Amino acid sequence: MAEQKTTAPDKPASEAVQPVDVVIKTSKGDMTIRLNPEKAPVTVENFLTYVDKGFYEGLVFHRVMPGFMIQGGGMTADMSQKPTDAPITNESGNDLRNSRGTIAMARTSNPDSATSQFFINLVNNDFLNNRPGRPGYAVFGEVIKGDEVMDSIASVETGNRGPHANVPVDPVTILAVERVKTAPN
Secondary structure: OOOOOOOOOOOOHHHOOOOEEEEEEEOOEEEEEEEOOOOOHHHHHHHHHHHHOOOOOOOEEEEEEOOOEEEEEEEOOOOOEOOOOOOOOOOOOOOOOOOOOEEEEOOOOOOOOOOOOEEEEOOOOHHHOOEOOEOOOOEEEEEEEOHHHHHHHHOOOEEEEOOEEEEEOOOOEEEEEEEOOOOOO
16 A cells, blocks of 8 residues: 655635735835745744834935845944844745845845845846855845835935945935734725
């Protein structure tokens, strides 16, 4: 008699991990981001921890590179870095791609160094994706509303500020990042 392979039953729809929407309110307008806790649970939980404590309020998009990405979530307008929580594990092997409009975690050359900083891809950046032997940058959601705001931020004039390049001349401020309240079913 052949052995039967057992698999875990599918979760009922009520128990399935649901996406979470947040709105990033900026001095250039609002962007709604749909987070993917099913594919990036550690990254989404980390990001929402910062969101829920109001960490991003008053920070800026401190690195703007047209044709590449816009980065924020760690610096004040005077380019001081805000203290963060401990780094998280890199989830770049989650099959989410660094495509236009996706949000990913910024990090150093250490794959497990992401804390609060994130970037939004302005184009498909395949070279940032996970490859065998080379961890990528963990995507954890996508812009679902506000592409024009993303593109507006990408078009600002930039320059150098101390050791930092590609810094907006006029700060693009994050006014707030908040969970989107949804109506009950």
